[in-house]
Every structure is written in structure tokens, then in C-alpha cells.
Amino acid sequence: MLTLSLVGMSLASYIHEIKHAKIAVTHRDALIREIHHRIKNNLQGITGLLRQLAESHPDTSDSINYTIGQVQSIAAIHGLQERIPANNVRLHELVGAVATGVGSLWQKAIAVEIPSDWPSYTIDEAEAVPLALVLNELLSNAIKHGVCGEGLQIKIILKHGQQPDSIHLAIHNPSQLPPGFDFERNASTGLQLVQSLMPRAGARLTWHHQDNTVITLLELEPPVITLKPEP
């Protein structure tokens, strides 16, 4: 009480201030949630308009669907932040949301394999939208160049990397890389976008072949992701 009396505050007014601050935080969180909700709804409105356009112009529907996928992946960020505004977006939730969006857009199921004891990695706020777009691009690309058939499916597998706090996000696609494929030198328009959106530090993208499967490996580490202790 000595400290309180030093600042000229009674216990009653101290408790009142604390309660007031808690209410202000609740209001702020509710407002942020509402803003994310509205942005997400507006983006969904835009994808709805684009979908109408795609349906009325079937000859250009692939290009329009491609843009719908991009807008959807940005909307996914706001959808996740609408639920937990105080926290940054969790990586495994973003992977799930983008995979569901891309899968339903192109009518292809994408399997997401995340270990049951997977810890909560959050994505740096500034990297969330670029990363969502990168994932959207890589998955759309896998669908575009993948081989369809019995038992063939695109898979995303999350694993811990060799370095502490690093993770591997691998997209397994039953396909072949085009001859002479070079991400740095002759990337397609979509992969050029990936190049320009990749985080400058804490992320690496490589391609590998394994048993008639193309593995697109996205390695992430701090500062792009942070291991968040479970509450």
C-alpha cells in the first residue's frame, strides 16, 4: 500500500483503474475482431463478384479463378485474426485454411498432414499475407501441373527442421518438374510472384524429385515464425 499511497491512489481507485483498463482491452479486441470480420466479408464479396464473372465468361474462368485464389488467401488471414485478434496467425491454421480454399476452388482434395503434437508456431504479422499468397501460389501451381489419377493426391506435410525452431513445409505432388526448371532464372509469372513475396530472411524454397513426386520444400525459421508456448 506504500507504493499506492506514494502515487496518491487509494486501493479502491486502483481496483477501479484496473477494471477500467480490462474493459478497454476487451472493447479494443472486439473492435479489431469486427474490423477483421468486415475485411474478410468484403474480400469474400469480391471473390463472389469474380466468380460471377468467371461463370459468365467460361473461356477466361481459369484466369479469374487464379485471382479468386489470391484474394481468398488474403481473406484467410483476416478470417483467422477475426478469431484471435490479440495473437498473430498460427502457421498450421493458415496452411489448413489456404489448402481448403485452393482445394475447393479447383475441385481437388489436398491432404494436410500435421503431427498431432504439433506446437503453435505463429507467423510474424508483416509476413502473414505474403506467406498466404506464397502458399496459395505453390498449391495452385501443384494442382495446375499435377497428375490426376487413382490414389494420386497433393499432400502438405509439416515437420520440424534440423535447426531448433525451424520447420519444413513440404508439398508433395505426383508430377515431374519441367526439363531445365530453374526457379531463380526462368520462373513462370506465378513463381515470379513467389520470388518477390518470399521473406528476405528466415525462409528458403527448394524443389526436389522423389519417386515420381515433386517435393516443394518451404523451410521457415525465425523471424518469420515464432514458437509460441501453449497457454
Next chain:
Amino acid sequence: MNTNATAKRAILLVDDDRLVLSTLSRGLTGAGYSLSTAESADDAEAILASGERPDLAILDVNMPGRSGLELAERLRSFDHIPFMLLTAYSDQEIVDKATAMGALGYLVKPVDTPQLLPAIKAALARAEDMQNLRAIGRQLQVALNGEREISIAIGITMMQYRLDRKAAFELLRKTARSQNRKLAELAADVIKASETLNLGA
């Protein structure tokens, strides 16, 4: 779109939002400009330090670390690179600061390539005007310095050869012609020689 007119114009685009950076730089490249991009004021300075000299810099005002206004100050003071600013808000205080610093344009986001192109065209034209004015200023200063030296050399010649002004000028002119030199150059030598003589005296 006339890409020939813009083919050689280089633009440095600085924005911390990679999506904005990526989409705008693609749009401007498609419109025929040569683009360099930077995600921060520090990155932009590294590009400038490597020797690149863009014709125009487009700077986002709100960036983590040093702001676009701080970078603009350096561009204005040290590099003499014209710039325009992009910002999220139409804030009068920032508009006033930007104007005082000599910004050639001020655009409020969201901006898309078709909106940006006329603003860039106008800014590049103003930048060219300013460069021409600076060049004219330098030429005038050289001419003024030359005229001043010729007047002094005429005075020295008048004193040394006890000639009137017109005769002294004619003598200098004839000498310059016979030596196949510019009058201003000869005048500078006359002044120098006179100074040497005076120092020796």
C-alpha cells in the same frame, strides 16, 4: 502505351509491403520503366551506394525504421534524385513537409499502376525541367565568371600598356585569336601572370 518514351527511365520504388512492391513494380515494368525495388530506407541507400542513379524515386512514407521522409531528405540533399511520396493517409502535416522538401508528387494509397503512370510522367517531366534549369544555372555562372575575368584582364592590359578600354579589349581579342584560344582562357592567364608578377614584386 508508348513504351519507347519511357524505355530508359529508371525508377526506384521503396515500400515495406512486399505485395504492393511486387504488383506496382510489375505494372511499371510492363509500362516500360526500368525498376529497382527496396523494402526499407536502408535497402534503398544500399542500392544508391552501389552506384545506381534512378531518374525518380517513389517512396512510401510509413515504413518501419527510417521513414520515407527521412530517405527523401537524403535524396534531396546528397543525391539530387527527384522523388514522389506514397502514403496511407492524406495527412496535412506530411503533405506540408513533403512539399517543403521538394516532393514532385504525393499519392494516397491505394494506388494502382494506371493511376501512378500519369503522376510519374508529370514528375519525370518536372525533374527534367529542374535538371535543365540547374544546367542553365551552371552555364550562366561559368559565363559570368568568364566575363568577370575578361573585365579584370582588360583592366590589367589598360594599366600595363597604357591603353584605353576599347584598345585593351582589341589587343586581348587579337592575341586570343592568334593563339587560337578562347578569350576567357587568355583572360584567366593574364590575371594569373599579373598575380605572379605582383607576388614576386
